[in-house]
Amino acid sequence: MKINVIITGATGMVGEGVMHECLLHPDVEQVLVINRKPVGVSHPKLREIIHTNFFDLSPIEKQLTGYNACFFCLGVSSVGMKEAEYRRLTYDLTLRVAELLAKLNPDMTFGYISGAATDSTEQGRSMWARVKGATENALMRLPFKKTYMFRPGFLRATKGLRNTLSYYKYVAWLYPIGRALYPAGFSTLQELGLAMIKSVSLGYEKPILEVKDIVALAKR
Template structure:
């Protein structure tokens, strides 16, 4: 059965890269992007929903039914934010959408992008890591077919895409050096997208995916 995927965050770097891989992948039959602004992509596989309020998806929830995957790439930087505000736009927003999707699509595989260093204990010193850890933990309690937490570190951006963050653009040339030196922290954005598609179709023995798991999944051929 072909994958029918919902993607969030497609106007950002990670979401744009995942969308790019999905549109290229033969196992992906349909893609629905939901966002506050258009992804700026036209493709026969692609549909878009423009929706301004992600804290109230009730007006569009019926359009979210009938999909077997969600690649949740929406997120904000915690820099300069108070924990209460970061928790609201990270945990509350994600759980609102995920709860609706679990209800609408109980056979769905849900992939959530958190980050390397996320704190599963929820009690560490780093605010963002605690909030992401709580989000991961509670997502895995929802009644999806499966939920996988992606923890990429440094990602080499995909050439030709328009939403690459400046820091990643600046350091991309170091990738051939960083990859062998820091294999537990460095992958490509292409591998993140391919790993999401592969884990949807093939599954994986772990639910929390560190960089080495992402790379392994990206290159699965059977």
């Protein structure tokens, strides 16, 4: 199966790692990244659109057809943010993009980067977890071919990429210990990217993928 994928958030650590796996993978034929600033990568498969307002994609709408996958890796930290603003930049923005893509590409598989401990009930005490849960639930109601919610925990960064968060070099030593003692919470960024690709070509038996599911799907 040939995959033509749209990726958001490719100037962040996770999005860049997912893009990297897509560019390497033989099943991925075309990669379109939509960013607010240039990703700084050149590749025969890669096309880039610089667009600053994700709440209004109408100026680039005609360029978003013909894709059968979207890996939505765009996100913000909730640290220091009020719930209303975090919801606007997480729930509202994601749904604005997803609703348009569902209309333009009904055969699309939509993969969303969420997070471990996301609250599907939308009722818990953690603000970010409630908002992420609401976002997941809303995405799963859209008329995509398939939707998958990816909930990574601690990620081991991919070597050589430019957007790895600076503090990762100080905590990287934790990864092999954590993976051995608590495999349900630790995966690599490479495994996450491969799992997203394989969710399109192979599918998965449930729509929400925790860390153990991400690792299992990456190995298939």
